[in-house]
Amino acid sequence: MFPDEPQFHRIVPRSGVRFAITVDGRQVEVQAGDLLISAILLHQSALRRFEFGDGYRAGFCLMAACQDCWIKLGDGRRVRACDTVARPGMSVTTGVVAVNGSANA
């Protein structure tokens, strides 16, 4: 059960390997060639909390320029979601709380 709405929508379907990554403890399906920003926003509305105030962020430029999309991987690394390709077994923590107030994790 996940009440938050996806932000992104896949409009050009493609074939290719599907696998799962973990987002806040939840398994989500990903396709080979998906960037982490896609993998996450195809399932929820944001990537992270804004660290200096209210609100959430979902990236902005998608070209590694604005630095709005930094997220934390399960192994402790911080990466840009817009230029990191999703790999099988990856896990991500976003801390994004669903609209109804319950945490995703």
Place this chain on the structure above:
Amino acid sequence: MKETIVIVGAGPAGVRAAETLVEAGLALIVLDESARAGGQIYRQPPHGAERPAEKLYGSEAGKARAIHTALEQIRPRVDYRPGTLVWNCFQGKLNTLHDNAQGILPFDRLIIATGAFDRVIPFPGWTLPGVFTLGGAQIALKSQGIAIGKRTVLVGAGPLLPLVASQYLEAGAEIAAVLDVTPFKAKIAALQRMMAMPAMVRRGLSYLSKIRRAGVPMMYGVRSLAVAGDRRVEGLAWTDHRGRRHQVACDAVGASFGLKPEMQLADLAGCDFRFDELTRQWLPVVGAGGRSSVPGVYFAGDCSAIGGADVAELTGIRAALSVLEDRGTPKPQQLRQLETELARHARFRAGIEAAYPFPNHLIDGIDDSLMVCRCEGVSAGDLRANFVKSGAPEVNRLKSFTRVGMGRCQGRVCGAVAAEILAAKSGLPLPEVGRLRGQHPIKPIPLVAGKQS
């Protein structure tokens, strides 16, 4: 003489520069932050997400393939290092980061071909999830086959607007409205100059007719913008050129206002800058043959002045020819031909700049409560109050007092707008409040330097 020649960027400019130097028998190193060559316009999706070139690049598929092939062909003879960020340039050396490994690369000659980034102007709601740059909206589609929303509004002040709108429609996405913040009459007035390149004009018109045939509302001269929604995008409200208010429901907005060169490396290399009145921005001084003010440093492509993809290829070749000339092997005939072609493009470009004048009115409308620096959360009110308190009408001092431009993006997004706000508040002309100086690292690097390479 054995020299180390380095090119930063593997878009159309960097690739053509590399090809020209390789053909002249020179060894060189090409550094590119992207995992795959092509730059912005000819961006290649990650492995696994590839699609046919015709689908990705439309009418430009042939040119895209030519750039990708050119790099593949010279690859055995160049030291091409994809996935390598250049984060500083200091006393003839570059600091690089590849796969978490730091590197230092001394160079004798440097061609900067770092391209451009969307020009951003904040408006209410611009930091909400679901608001992306226009370029970002295009990248989602090109690189991933993804639309940024179910129902998207696109906003712009340049030729990217009708292009991205038509690409979204072509891919079957729903577009709620296409809003140009520059006036329609400017396009009419500029048409004659744009006709220096009739094929480009025809291409632009075909995008517009695609939008019209799809029945999507397209408006010009939009005066103000505001996103509706608290936690995410629920709609976009705007006022039109007559002051009438409109609102549409949407769940995503792709908005930006022209392009801005990626010039941090030029700054760190010590290149001179000048204020360009026409586009209201600071640009590196470009001398004959694409030479910067620093000997041995050259510009190619959109990183020193926006010219578009075809000009990027030409100025890439030009920078390489200048390197050859400075090494004592000039190619005067080839250079003359290039300059003639570039002159025609320059007439067209002057037309584009006139068709899409910088939308100052959006800056005049920025309210005190609006967040200008999205990294650090600095509002327009913070900037204005600081000027009143400190009386310092200089943007680097404003930065040290308010942290504007000090965040992760290093002012790439907000720096120019902060200067505009300071100029308006202090009553000084924009060039007099200065420009944010480039600081290393130009993009975040791991705090603990990794292994050395």
